[in-house]
Amino acid sequence: MTPSLNNETLIDLNDDLAEAGDTPSQTVSVRVTHRRDVASHQSVPRDGLIRFVVGPDGFVVPDLKETLPGRGLWLKADADSLALAIKKNLFSRAAKRAVKTPEGLDTLVPALIRRRLLEQLGLARREGNLVTGFEKVATALKLGKTAAHAAGRAAWLIEASDGAEDGRSKLLNLSNGQTPSVGLCGLFSNDELSLALGLENVIHAALIEGRRAAAFSREAERLGGFEALFPAQWRERPFNSN
Known part of the structure; x- marks a missing residue:
């Protein structure tokens, strides 16, 4: 049984290492933090939640960076949970005080996550953890x-x-069937990617495995509760193997 301490769960990774054929030289643990979701009242891993706080003016504010002062009000990162919280005034119940919900909060939250994804890509490029262009991505x-x-x-x-479609389908073919799987993001236009990366005509890019990719994955998972990360037909069409 996994021990729990201060609303955090310790997950021992040694079994995973052993299954992969590696012998762990030391105890490896990951601390997974849980928070109570204001909509379901369930304890949920923090990575799948969005933190909100009540601002000085009494309005609820999304705190995606989780740095704003005040008591955190945590909500599962999906459109249905946010709609329910707005409709039933769940933020007020959780805060135990009158809380105002700003108009358009349901569209503001995914827009902020999209912006954070672009910021992560820009940081990755400056760190040397992102490549662009068909050949480098391939x-x-x-x-x-x-x-x-x-x-x-x-x-x-x-x-x-x-x-x-031609270049994209060839790269999708290369990404198919890998373990761990390669994430796919088709949220942003050529202009949006070019502006975020400070480059011209960005069509294809690859985010290299590592800490920055893990941060991007968390934001992408949260945005996935509000919108698809790529058009469904991108995966439904046969891959071009030529």
């Missing part, structure tokens, strides 16, 4: 075919929403 994807955690392996394939 190389990063091919590394994942040779080893599960090869250095320089692509963790995410970022495709411009208005890019041509």
Whole structure:
């Protein structure tokens, strides 16, 4: 049984290492923090929640960076939970005081997460953890075919929403069937990606596996509760293997 301490769960990773054929040299644990979801009243892993606080003016404010002062009001990151919280004034109940909900909160939250995703891509590029252009992206994807955690392996394939299907389908083919799986993001247009990365004509990009990719994954998971990360037909169409 996994021990719990101060609303946190300790997960021992040694069993996972053993199953992978590795012998752990020391105890490896990950501390997973839980918070109570104001909609379901269930204890939920923090990564799947969005923190809100009550501002000085009495309005509830989304705190995606989780740095604003005040008591946190945690809500599951999906459109249904947010709609329920707004409709039934659940923020007031959780805060045990009168709380006002700003107009358009249901569209503001996903918009803020989208902006954070673009910020993560910009940071990754400055850190050297993101490559652009068909050939470089293809190389990063091919590394994942040779080893599960090869250095320089692509963790995410970022495709411009208005890019041509031919190049995209070839890269999707390279990303298909890898373990761990390669994430796919098609949220942003060529112009949005180019502006965020400070480059011209960004159609294909790959976010390299590592700490920055993990941060991007968390934001992408949260946004996935509000909208699809890519058009469904991108995965439904047969991959071009030529």
